[in-house]
Structures are given as C-alpha cells and as structure tokens.
Amino acid sequence: MRNFAHINATSLEEAVEVLKRYGKRASIIAGGTDLLGKMKDEILPTYPEALVNIKTIPGLDVIAERNGGLAIGALTKLEDIATSEKVREKYPALAEAARRTASTHLREMGTIGGNICQDIRCWYYRNPNNRFPCLRKGGGRCYAIEGDNRYHSIFGGSVEKGCYAVHPSDAAPALVALDASIRTTRRTIKAEEFFQVERLRTTVLDADEIVVEIELPPPQGNSAFLKFALRKAIDFPIVNCAAVIAVSNGKAASARICLNAVYVKPYRAFKAEQKIVGKTIDDATGEDAGAAAVADAQPMSCNAYMVPIARTMIKRAICACT
C-alpha cells in the first residue's frame, strides 16, 4: 500500500471537518473490510490521501429501542446484529441478512454502516491497478457488456451511465423491505432512496457526509431474508431477497419485497408485491409473484440463470413470511 494519513476522529463533527478539508481526497474507514482491499489492489484511478477513522467515535455501535422500533448505530458490527436478540425477535430478515454476510471474521470487523456504503464487486471495476477504466471510474465503457457478465445486472444498466455492476450488500434489501431510514450527519434518508449509481459512488451521500445510524420503524409484518450464493459462507450474493408481509385474516394486507445483486442498486419488486396483496400466501401465490417480479428481466449474455433463481428466491421469501 502507498502512504496515507490516518486520522482518528473523536467526534462526528471532527470527522466531518476533516472530510471537508480533504474533499474527495479522503475516505472514511470503519471496519475497513472493503476499503483496504480496494487500496491494496489499487483499483481506483486515485488513491486516498487520508483515511478518517470513525471507530474512535464513541456511541456509534449501539442497538437501542426507539419509538417501538430500533436504532442501530452505524458502527455496530454485523455479527452483533446477527446475534442480537432484539433484532432477531423483531426483524429476523435483518438478523439473517447480517448472519449470511461474508464470514465470522469479517462480520466481527465489518459494520452495518460500511455494509450499506460498500463499493461494487464487478470484476472489471475491481481488477487491480485500474486495469479496466470503466464507466464507473469515469471511463468510456462498461467492459461487462461484451465480457463475462455472469454476476451482473439482469434488469439493465443504470439509466445515465450504462453500468451493469450490481449492488452486493446483503443488509441493503433487508433495510429497504423493512422500510428503514438512514440518519446521516446531515439528514435522514429512506433506505430505498439511499442507493444510487454515480461515478465512484454507490449512495447519495456527499463526500463530507457520514452515516450515523439506521432507524427501523416498528415491525410491519413478518419478515424473511434468503440468500443464494455459490458457497455457504464468504460469498457475495448471486441473488438475495428480503420480504416483509403483514398478514390479516389469512391474507397479505401489505408487502414490501426487495431483491439485491440483480440490479445496479437494491431492486424493489413492486410487481411481486402487487401480486400477493389481498391474497392467501402459499406456493402458488409465491410462484405468481416470483414470475411477475422477473417479467421485466433483461439478462445479459452470461447471466440468464439468475432469472429463475431470483424468481425462486422471491417465492421462497414470501412463503417464509407466513
């Protein structure tokens, strides 16, 4: 790795101040499980001059009950979320999403804030030494379109940029399905609106903006999270799915379903939700919902297999909510 300044912030205000001072030449580091790999491989055209360590800021790793829901500090480790009785009881989808992320060691380092802010895993984007200066880095093309895109989007590229790299988070779809909000040093943003596709960015955060906590509203129904990956541990998802369904009189009163790793950001499966509201939840309903969700899929040359997997994940997540 190259040299860089390492600044231990003792407060959010100090961290923001440092970020303002460096502009885009600084990066926030918490668990570091994503950032350090990027730096070692020098995948980006520029290298951060400074890392602002926010692990030294007290009070950001707390899971607290608030207004009938939960507030989870941005520095809360994924393993703590996976094993938290409060989370497992009220929000099993989030607990399961955290449990299925990476490996035990990484979950003991990685934070929920870092997980939702992580960078994409596209193997063109991540190729060492900025071998592929792609659209996402300010280059002129997406190499995956004519290359090996077996892990890329099945719902098209981002409208503005034409990037087909998927968002890799397991926690993100759970937060979208749970209708969570992200509180930052500047504002509160609905999880669904938190993610976006920009050059060198996966969120709407400004360069000097820091995630402070995740706010979960009171549970709006039963929730479930399913992940399909090649290996049972470590891997990023090929497809994951979170569902929250409120059941009344044996029928679905409301539903929020979100896929991830199938699109450039978490993919809310509105058509699947519409298919099940007002209906009894069973295999047939789940099947219809899954089919509706992938009806708009536009698989690329190597990833058509993700379509039936996404359909199945939706069906099974829906059935798991009963």
Next chain:
Amino acid sequence: MKLTNEGQLPKSAFDAANDANPYANITSRLFFVPDEEHAFEQGNVETGFAEADKVMEFKARRWYHTWAQPELPTAITRWNSGYAELWVKHQHVYEHRQAMSHWFGLPMNRVTAYAPYQGAMFGGWNWMNWSTLIHYVTAVLSRRTNRPVKLVFNRRDDFYGGSMDCAVHRFKVGAKKDGTITAVAIDSIYCNGPKAPEPALGLAHFIENSRIPNLFKHNVPAIVNKGPVTAVRCEQLANTLCFNLVFSHVACELGLDPTEVALKNDGADGRDTTHLAELKRRYGKPNRDSLRECIEAGKKLMGWDEKYHAAGAKRLPNGKMHGIAFIWDHEWNSRRGAGTAGILFEPDGSVSLLGQHIDIGVSSQTAYCQIVADELGMKYEDVVWRQPNEPGFAMMTPDGSCNLCANGHAVRRAARKAKRDLLEFAAHGYVEELHSSPGAFPGYEPDQLDVRGSMIFVKADPSIRKSVREVVQEVQCVQYWRHPQIFTHSWKQSGGWSDPSGTGGMDALAAYSRRPQLGRQAHFMEVEVDTETGEIEVTKVVNVNDVGKAINPEGVEGQQYGGSIMAVSRSRFEEVVWDMNTGVILNGNLIDYKIATILDCGPIDTAIVETGLGYGPYGANGIGEDVGDHCTSLLGPAVFNALGIPVDDFPITPGKVLKALGKT
C-alpha cells in the same frame, strides 16, 4: 475408425451450434492450432462398436482451474564469492542446483539448496517451464548486489502463473446390455498445454485397468488467448475425467448399477481379471480382488444397496432430486525417477535419515521415519528425517504419490544395510591401524543379535542387552575419538517392474513407463439437486483406497479427506475466468476464485483397504493426489443420477444445471 477427416480439424461438437467452430467451446479468441495432432489406437473401435448393443455419444468440458497454493511462490538466493545458496520453494529442489550450475557455469559442489516447509502446492506450478526462473532472477540480482535477494509472488502473480486442464472431450462408447464395454473413442482439444499432449492422454487409465479391448484417442492442442496450462499430463484430470465419465454414462444409459459395470470391465491392457491374476502370481502378489474389496467396503459405508436408484428417479420430500454415484480407478503407482537415501547413526545413538526432500504437508516425514525405525528396531522418536538439508542425496519429491514407491524402497534398503552394519559393530567392533574395539557383545555373531526399542540384545537371551546409544558411543569417532560414524545409503529407481511381454498395447506407451496397476480405489457421492435454483448440495462422500499397506494410516486418511474437499471444490466452484476480449484474469483472488469451505462438502467417510498389491515397500501404493484427481469428476455422475440428464461441464454450476434443465 477416425473421428475426424484426414487433414481437417476435429470437431468438439460440444454445442451443436458450434460445430462449425469447434474451438468456440474453449475460447472466443483462438490464436492458432499447432500443426500437431496425436492419435493412439488399441484394437479396432469400429469392430467394437459393431459388437455393441448400444453406442452412445456425449461430451464433457473442463474449464481452467488452478492450484491456488496457500503459500505463494518464493525464491531466495545468496551469492557469496562464487558460491550460491538457494532457499527453494519448489517440488524439484535438486534440479535447482543443476539449473543454477548450468545458468552460471558454477560447479554443482558450489551450489547449496535448502528446502524448508513448502506448504501445499498441488503439483501445478512446479510443472510450468518458468517456475525455476524466479531463482535465476534472484541469483542475477544477488550476484550484482552482493546481497541475499528474495522474490515473492503476490496472489495475482500466482494466478497468472498458469492454470490446469482446460479441455473439451467428445466421447463415443459401445457397450453390451450387460455393461461390457466393447469400444471407447475420445476426441479431445487441450488448451495452451506447455507441450503436445501424450498420445494416449485421456485413455491411459482404460489401458492400465480395464479389459476394454478397443480404444481410440485423438488429441489436438490449441493455443488461445488465455494463460499457460499444465497438468495436461500424468495421472491428472484428463485421464480420470474420461475414465469416470465413460463408466458412469454406460451405467446410467443402460440402467445398470455402476459398481457392476466396473467389476465387469476390470482388467488391464484389454484383458480381463484372469490377466491381472497372472500378473499378481508372476510378481509374487496375493491374488486378491482389489476392486471388489473396495466396492464392498464403500457400499457398506454409503448404504449403497438401500440408496441406489435409476437416474432421475428419486425426488426427496424437500423437493430436491437425489443423486448417488460411484467411480473407480487404479491406485497411484511408481512411474518415474529415482530416490536416494542415507542413514546416519549420530554419536549419541539417534538416527538421521538423509535425503533432501520437500515437505508439502502430506505427512511423509512420519511414514519414512516409521520405515526406518521399524527396519532398524529403533524407537520412532529416535529417528529424524533431516529433509530440508542437503546431504548430497536427492529423494523423489513431493510425496505420498508415486514417489513413495521409489523413496520407500530406498529408505528401507538403506535402513536394512545400516542395521547390518550396526550389528556387525556390536558383535565384532572394529580394528583400525591405531585403535581397535572388541565390540559390545564379544563372543556373539551379528546374526545372533537383534534390535528392538533402540536396544540391542542377544536373541537367545534378551537379558543380555545394551542400548544402541551405548554401542554406538563405543565405536563412534568424533575429533579425539575412534571410529567413523555408522553410515549407509541406498537408492531405488521406480518403474523397474515393467514387463514388456505383459504390456501388449502399452508397448506404444513404453516411453511413459506405463504398466498394469493392481490396486484399486472406489469413491461414492450422494447429492441433492434443487431443480428451481440449480444448486447442488453434496450430502455425503465415501472414499475407499487400496493403498496396499497403510504405513501411516492417519496420513492416508488425511489425503482422503483433503482430496475429497479439493475434488468437491474443483467440481462445483473452481474456474479461472479470463476476459475473452483482453486475456485479463477477472478473478485472480481468493474471493472471486472460489474454493470450497468445509460447509460446502458434506460429511466424508473413509475406508482403507490393504491388499499388499502395490509396487512400493511392503506392497504399498501411494495415495497423494489421487483422491482429489479422481473425485473431481464424481459430481458429474452424481448429478446425472439425480436429474437423468448429464451436466458434464466442470465446474458444474447452478447456471449449467438450470440450462440443462431447460430453465434458461
């Protein structure tokens, strides 16, 4: 019979749409096809197909995979006034001395090599032509700077070092209704091999351990825009993959129990088991049916008789399809090279086994020290193998595979000579010009003495005894002392059992030192296949190996467990992905190049069969590598049995399963 027209490129026909461009299956950027094709034929396959009740055709493909060794390639050289010291991480340590001598004109006695613990290597990179050159680089730099120089690869460098076994195979197989295979023809394209493939690559195991009389193989190398490939050789995956798939397809397509098909076709050199029996008699081996013993042990552990079913016939309560499979093959043998070993009694009575060797974690240290201790009558803990040091002897490396046969014999011979010398000293002492010793057991002849538990004793009266330490101290000379140390050495060249009169069709392969193998192995796998997602779950693996004699049973089991996990990994996940447009590796790291975790492998059960049919010492066979190699294609038959359709495109990913099911 020809699978191809004279002068034309063979067609892989893996996808019908690609018949016009057979190489489309291996790359989108074919650079060129070298002007070399290699064919091998035994018997007449047209005759064999005519005799068959059913002729079946199918295809298989193995994509690039790699060794991904845990400890990365490293070289250290210290050049010091015309002497060179090397710290080598390579299977062929001794050859580095020769190379250094050749490159720099240094006499070999000025080149010293050390071989500390290497970590697992999985063969691969040691066979790349460039792999010794990292020492050349460090030597040049060390000579110029007059400092020791170390070179270490990073993970990505290691991925670019090379891959293994990318090939496309097309099969045509004839069989009778009872499972007797009458002919096998295989047409293969191999990618980027370092040299032309052996003519019979892919057929070798049919020749060595089947009675199939009619065989044909056609191999073509292709150069594509991907990195270099090795292991298209030896006992590696092309041979095992072709062998396993032919047997499983015959069983599945004829609706026969694959264990019965195996037993029906066991043999060697196109002849049946009576030929094997004759070979066993000729070589003084017990007339045991190794394959049957392995199958019986494995069936019991797997619960085969209760679980086996026809292909595509069993859906489980969880909705998944159940699959169960069996494969078999011969055990590892002695095929190449020679091993030399020395035995030295240290002045304190401890024993050093001398012979440079690398330690790749297969527990050969234990096995060889066991042999020495057992032959000498010493306690195991009194024997140490000084394998990293260079005593001037080179043992075959690595170990646990064919090299066990050469090294084991060399070690045993040296130990037996050392014991004779020890008892000679004990009985007669020595007489030198200035000094003499009457011996520790005056009045006894060497054959009246023996050694057990590091104690020398009189056979007729074991109460008359002295420790080896006492006896050795009496005769040993260090500085002012008296006699030179007790030292012996011996060697063994492997492959020395070849019998040209018994090899028939294998005469054509004499250059490769092939010969009939007598020991067998059998492997079983149980899977569940999710037909909605294509996910395969391996729920049980059983490994049975007839190692002839298990010198170190825990080491044998270690190879079985490790081989199984490696095989599941290779068959489900491992693939080096290259960008077709640029030739850049896309997954040169251990996140995107996926190696199975213990969660992905299912429980593994093992059994060891000991028939004494091996060519090694005590009738032992090697086992290193072979479980990993053979079982890599075990998943194909298991998925075939589960779904009733073959998905022999390795690694078998969910996407390929879904495609085979018509869901994409």
